[in-house]
Amino acid sequence: MINQRDLRPKDMGRSDDQLIKLDNLMPLLAPFDKPGMEPPLTDPKPAWKEKYCTSLDGYVGIDTLTRPKSKEDEDEFVRKFLSGLEKIFSDANNGVLQPLLLSFEYCAKCNTCSDACHIYTATGDNELYRPIYRSEVLRKILKKYFTTSGKLLGGFVGADIDVNWETIARLGELAYRCNLCRRCAQTCPLGLDNAILTKEIRKIFSQEMGIAPTPLHTKGTMLQIKTGSSTGLSKPAFLDTLEFLEEDTEEKFGIKLKFPVDKKGADILVLHNAGEFMAWPENPVAFAILFDAAGLNWTLSSEIMGYDSVNYGLWYDDTQAKKIAMMQMKVAKDFGVNRVVVAECGHAHKASMISSDRMASDRIPVESCFPLLWDMVKSKRLILDPSKNNFPVTLHDPCNVVRQMGIVEPQRSILKAIAPQFREMTPHGVDNYCCGGGSGFAIMNSANFPEFRTQVASRMKFNQILGAFKGTMENTSLPKYICAPCSNCKGAMRGILEHYDATEKFNLQYGGIVELMVNALVSMKKPFLEFLE
Amino acid sequence: MILSIIAYLSIVLFVGISVYKAYQFANMPFHGRMDLYPVPKEKGYEHGGSYYEEIAWWSKPHEVSHVREIIEMLKEIIFIKKLFENQRPFWWISYALHLGIYLLMAWTILLVIGAMFELNGIIVAANSSSIWGLLLFYVSLVTGYLGLAFGALGSGLLFLRRLFDNTLKKYTTPQEYFNLLLIFAALMTGILTWSRDLSFGFAREVTGNLVTFTPFAADGLLTLHVILVGIMLIYIPISKMSHYVGKYFTFHKVLWDNNPNLKGSDIEQQVIKASSFRPTTSWSAPHIKPPAAPEK
Ligand code: SF4
Ligand code: SF4
Numbered sequence: 001m002i003n004q005r006d007l008r009p010k011d012m013g014r015s016d017d018q019l020i021k022l023d024n025l026m027p028l029l030a031p032f033d034k035p036g037m038e039p040p041l042t043d044p045k046p047a048w049k050e051k052y053c054t055s056l057d058g059y060v061g062i063d064t065l066t067r068p069k070s071k072e073d074e075d076e077f078v079r080k081f082l083s084g085l086e087k088i089f090s091d092a093n094n095g096v097l098q099p100l101l102l103s104f105e106y107c108a109k110c111n112t113c114s115d116a117c118h119i120y121t122a123t124g125d126n127e128l129y130r131p132i133y134r135s136e137v138l139r140k141i142l143k144k145y146f147t148t149s150g151k152l153l154g155g156f157v158g159a160d161i162d163v164n165w166e167t168i169a170r171l172g173e174l175a176y177r178c179n180l181c182r183r184c185a186q187t188c189p190l191g192l193d194n195a196i197l198t199k200e201i202r203k204i205f206s207q208e209m210g211i212a213p214t215p216l217h218t219k220g221t222m223l224q225i226k227t228g229s230s231t232g233l234s235k236p237a238f239l240d241t242l243e244f245l246e247e248d249t250e251e252k253f254g255i256k257l258k259f260p261v262d263k264k265g266a267d268i269l270v271l272h273n274a275g276e277f278m279a280w281p282e283n284p285v286a287f288a289i290l291f292d293a294a295g296l297n298w299t300l301s302s303e304i305m306g307y308d309s310v311n312y313g314l315w316y317d318d319t320q321a322k323k324i325a326m327m328q329m330k331v332a333k334d335f336g337v338n339r340v341v342v343a344e345c346g347h348a349h350k351a352s353m354i355s356s357d358r359m360a361s362d363r364i365p366v367e368s369c370f371p372l373l374w375d376m377v378k379s380k381r382l383i384l385d386p387s388k389n390n391f392p393v394t395l396h397d398p399c400n401v402v403r404q405m406g407i408v409e410p411q412r413s414i415l416k417a418i419a420p421q422f423r424e425m426t427p428h429g430v431d432n433y434c435c436g437g438g439s440g441f442a443i444m445n446s447a448n449f450p451e452f453r454t455q456v457a458s459r460m461k462f463n464q465i466l467g468a469f470k471g472t473m474e475n476t477s478l479p480k481y482i483c484a485p486c487s488n489c490k491g492a493m494r495g496i497l498e499h500y501d502a503t504e505k506f507n508l509q510y511g512g513i514v515e516l517m518v519n520a521l522v523s524m525k526k527p528f529l530e531f532l533e
Numbered sequence: 534m535i536l537s538i539i540a541y542l543s544i545v546l547f548v549g550i551s552v553y554k555a556y557q558f559a560n561m562p563f564h565g566r567m568d569l570y571p572v573p574k575e576k577g578y579e580h581g582g583s584y585y586e587e588i589a590w591w592s593k594p595h596e597v598s599h600v601r602e603i604i605e606m607l608k609e610i611i612f613i614k615k616l617f618e619n620q621r622p623f624w625w626i627s628y629a630l631h632l633g634i635y636l637l638m639a640w641t642i643l644l645v646i647g648a649m650f651e652l653n654g655i656i657v658a659a660n661s662s663s664i665w666g667l668l669l670f671y672v673s674l675v676t677g678y679l680g681l682a683f684g685a686l687g688s689g690l691l692f693l694r695r696l697f698d699n700t701l702k703k704y705t706t707p708q709e710y711f712n713l714l715l716i717f718a719a720l721m722t723g724i725l726t727w728s729r730d731l732s733f734g735f736a737r738e739v740t741g742n743l744v745t746f747t748p749f750a751a752d753g754l755l756t757l758h759v760i761l762v763g764i765m766l767i768y769i770p771i772s773k774m775s776h777y778v779g780k781y782f783t784f785h786k787v788l789w790d791n792n793p794n795l796k797g798s799d800i801e802q803q804v805i806k807a808s809s810f811r812p813t814t815s816w817s818a819p820h821i822k823p824p825a826a827p828e829k
Binding site: 101108109158182217372 | 564619707
């Protein structure tokens with residue numbers, strides 16, 4: 001093990017059992033600053049060490065990256081990586097070639113980007129998580145094998161890394177220690193983006209070597225392409241769920257709800273993250289209540305690929321991303337709606353409006369739910385009573401929606417109108433920090449990865465939340481609501497709150513934005529938010 | 534003569550290679566969107582917003598301000614704004630180097646103009662009777678002194694900082710030290726050469742000779758200076774110090790490029806063109822079928 005202060009990019013090839021050990025995490029804010037409020041970090045189990053690559057920092061992000069049985073397997077692994085590395089600079093990768101080359105070539109190593117990274121900061125500035133650490137390892141490998149200067153001049157141009165199974169496997173793991181939140185890219189004086197390089201590493205692993213975390217690949221994109229949803233929810237099960245929710249809503253709130261499904265002539269097709277139906281069904285219910293109250297002509301689709309907006313391909317595999325985006329667009333087109341509205345899911349926002357925007361021509365227009373919801377509030381089509389939401393509320397900005405799409409104001413305008421005790425996090429808007437669940441972390445639950453997510457990746461967010469609710473935390477009769485209008489962000493919030501037992505101890509609650517809106521509806525006889533009962 | 538050839542050649546190569554690099558980047562394949570907010574041309578720039586904040590955004594005109602985009606670009610070029618905002622201590626020395634380079638570029642142009650003046654009988658000196666001659670004299674003095682001082686100071690300090698900063702040290706390759714040393718050496722030989730010529734009268738004479746291919750007696754130091762500057766000018770665009778080219782593309786063609794693929798747009802044409810492209814390389818993972826193979 002190396003003291004992280006001495007760690008250099010070329011150490012990735014060392015034979016150590018574990019390169020570094022996390023020990024000096026950024027302190028949490030009150031009331032979590034007292035000893036014993038946080039469970040200590042754990043060591044990987046011996047069985048994991050034997051099976052997976054725990055030699056980076058002890059965590060296992062990629063559960064399909066298993067140790068080789070023979071020397072041949074090892075060599076083959078390295079060979080495949082190198083062949084993938086060559087391909088990211090070939091015409092197989094045209095769609096990112098220019099941005100990739102720019103970020104690859106021009107880093108001035110000025111180190112301006114480090115402090116922007118929540119993971120780097122949360123680990124007490126641990127060298128391993130510095131945004132350019134990973135990029136530099138990739139550069140060194142490429143230089144060593146594929147550039148004339150590297151072959152001739154070696155160490156002089158930085159081609160001084162040992163490349164073996166450990167080097168590559170660690171690099172693969174390290175690509176899953178970055179949330180792809182692109183906050184670092186905002187600060188780079190040269191406009192470079194380390195997240196592009198991170199994603200390229202993930203792509204080499206998936207697209208060339210067939211290695212990706214099971215929750216993203218086998219139980220993610222593959223399952224979605226096969227069944228229509230990464231939750232595995234089939235059409236009949238989906239319809240059953242809706243029926244159940246209708247009955248449940250009537251029973252609880254006396255509202256006769258009917259989800260429009262495959263409605264001919266609908267103006268809007270609403271796309272939810274199907275995970276909402278399983279984990280947070282109140283969210284699609286709230287959408288339905290609001291859209292009906294505002295008199296929109298909308299529908300859900302029960303077509304395969306039509307009832308799940310997710311596209312995990314975005315995080316690790318361009319070919320999967322494209323397949324899914326094209327299938328989803330086809331559903332909307334076949335349906336003949338005028339527009340698609342993406343509900344509260346950040347990466348689905350980006351997938352359907354940004355990433356897939358240049359995949360094909362003649363697209364059905366896609367829009368975000370936030371401007372639409374704000375418009376309902378602004379135009380007073382909803383009769384709302386903000387005093388029903390009279391408790392502290394803060395807003396988490398999903399990176400995909402805010403930093404990567406520029407949808408910043410509508411959601412805060414809503415909160416300012418319906419939540420009298422709304423307060424911002426610091427920083428917020430486009431400068432926000434990732435929730436720690438970004439780029440797949442929220443659903444990656446193998447081995448000890450959830451510990452890395454909650455205690456490291458989400459650490460900055462947790463502090464932001466504690467900061468926003470400062471002075472109200474100890475008052476346990478007062479609920480404090482983290483509005484996280486994104487399925488993955490909610491997953492991360494759930495992780496944090498459970499891990500720190502914060503709901504139980506401090507009445508810290510979380511949910512989306514539509515739930516708050518419905519809660520404020522004058523027509524609601526009783527609170528929509530369960531914790532208010 | 535040889536020095537004239539070096540001077541011309543290095544400038545031609547500097548410009549030529551830089552333009553060629555730009556041309557190469559400009560001709561790279563059409564890529565997917567990677568916009569990152571705030572985007573200066575957007576109406577909602579102040580809060581980092583975009584046209585997606587509007588309902589039915591596609592049916593409304595996309596309001597953009599190219600003036601704001603240019604202003605933001607100039608702030609970056611002239612002041613290196615992002616570094617100033619995000620890493621002030623580093624900005625001081627990096628900016629000294631960049632400002633030094635800008636001033637020296639101006640100084641070089643002024644020397645050429647000065648040499649032209651002199652060849653046409655207009656004296657460029659403190660006692661010149663021509664107002665232009667006077668102006669040129671003093672402006673050349675200021676840009677030259679400051680340019681050399683800032684440039685040498687900046688490159689020297691950047692070198693030292695890289696050498697002694699524990700973090701930067703780990704990421705700096707020998708080549709990157711070499712880059713800074715080359716600039717420093719080119720500037721130091723300049724300082725040594727011109728410190729014997731505080732009015733830059735000789736510098737103008739040399740410039741005149743270089744420009745007109747007139748042979749002249751150059752001592753060892755001057756020869757070394759011209760050769761080092763020549764090497765530097767040729768080396769900069771082939772090295773990653775050509776980031777002045779890259780930076781245009783990272784901002785304009787990547788982070789600030791958010792033009793949507795609407796019916797009838799340029800983007801749509803490019804999308805159509807790009808989607809007919811058949812790559813010659815394909816990925817090997819089992820879940821990926823070769824691009825040409827039909828879906829089962
Ligand atoms: S993209 Fe986000 S998580 Fe990744 S290195 Fe940059 S700031 Fe850190
Ligand atoms: S800020 Fe940009 S140039 Fe500086 S180290 Fe980070 S990526 Fe490299």
